[in-house]
Amino acid sequence: MLSVVIRRLIVAVPLMGVISFIVFMLSSLAGGSVGQAILGPTASAESVAALNAKLGADRPVLVQYVDWLRHAITGDLGLSVVSGVPVADTIASRIPVTMSLAVGALLLVIILGVTSGAIAAIRGGITGRLAEVLAVLGRGLPSFWLALIAVLVFGVNLAWLPVSGYVPFADSPSGWIQSLILPVVVLGVSEIALVAVVTRAEMLSAMRSDYVRSLRANGYPWKRIVFKHVAKNAAGPVLTMVSLVFVSLIGGTILMEQIFGMPGLGTLMVSATTKHDLQVIQGLAVFYTAMVVVVFLLTDIASGYLNAKARAR
Structure with a gap:
């Protein structure tokens, strides 16, 4: 190692x-x-x-x-x-914004993606097919379109959440959460579906293996088999996919920061390039x-x- x-x-x-x-x-x-x-x-x-x-x-x-x-x-x-400001200081001041978006979206992806994928694998039937349909829809809808719809519905029409800006956690924990909800959800939607599909496929593959069949034939409790053996064997590929998703989320923050007016690394990148x-x-x-x-x-x-x-x- x-x-x-x-x-x-x-x-x-x-x-x-x-x-x-x-x-x-x-x-x-x-x-x-x-x-x-x-x-x-x-x-x-x-x-x-x-x-x-x-x-x-x-x-x-x-x-x-x-x-x-x-x-x-x-x-x-x-x-x-x-600006004449040290580059390291400029980047450091923007990291909390970008990492709040990326890590928040990653947690959402892990919780909803892994959970829904596991449920779809264990229950099968219409639940599994529904997960596949949602995955296709989630991957097919453009992020910028979802962001604009979210801003229009939840920010403008319903006025439930702010549509731009970033509130530091130290200034207001509740304001920090509210400023992240829309961009985090939009950023994670398509990746949730992807992780769900991968989780379902890997768990189904593990459940169809010979050693799982042997454990079931010997009378081992099904829940113990799922959590101790199936989940452990599926965790490796899912973990790899989650790492790739996190890299994708870091790149996706550039677009989200532009749409929601957040002063992160993506906004800094666009400004520096211009x-x-x-x-x-x-x-x-x-x-x-x-x-x-x-x-x-x-x-x-x-x-x-x-x-x-x-x-x-």
Whole structure:
């Protein structure tokens, strides 16, 4: 198990380097410049060129990347060329918003997805078919459409919930919950259906195995078989799917933050891209890559505890 963790960490370093390089190159190919973004479209070419020179944005792209990488290795992600604030501080201030959305949606997905999938597998019949139909509907409905409908119905017409903004937990726990309900539900709807289908399929596969049939033939209580054996054997693939869902949810927060006007990392990414703020874009690329590495590392560790053979490796 330790070797798996070490391999993950060894791969993470070059992976983050490659992704940061690709992001930097692609960002530099976008039209416009940071000087133009700051001064506006009416600024003269001379003033734009002067500002780009002052900010170092007129240097060759590879030189800029090497300079960024040299500082990033020491943990210094630089300063935002637009705001002048350290990139690390800017990202840290936005993390609670994005993680509140992603983790809240993940909990919703786990609770409803795993529960409904398990019920569909155990009961079968019309319950199982209903889970499949809901899964198709959940995956087929666009998230942006669901978000707009939710805003219109629950925010505008019924006025039950706020339709924009984010309330920090420290300021008001109840306000924090209310500001998250709509985006969290919309973000998790399609993933709930996916996890339900995977849970149902894996539990059905386990229930049809020979060892389960032998346990039932020997008179073992059905509930004990389900919770001790079937659920344990289905947990590995479901856990892997949940980790993939969490990565997808992190990406999905970008759209939700835009629709619901929440100041998270997604909003920061859009703003930095619009303003050609390469330092912030690079910092976000490193953060998102690190998040994916951590999620998969934790998944490997959890899978090891569920699977004795994985621990032995």
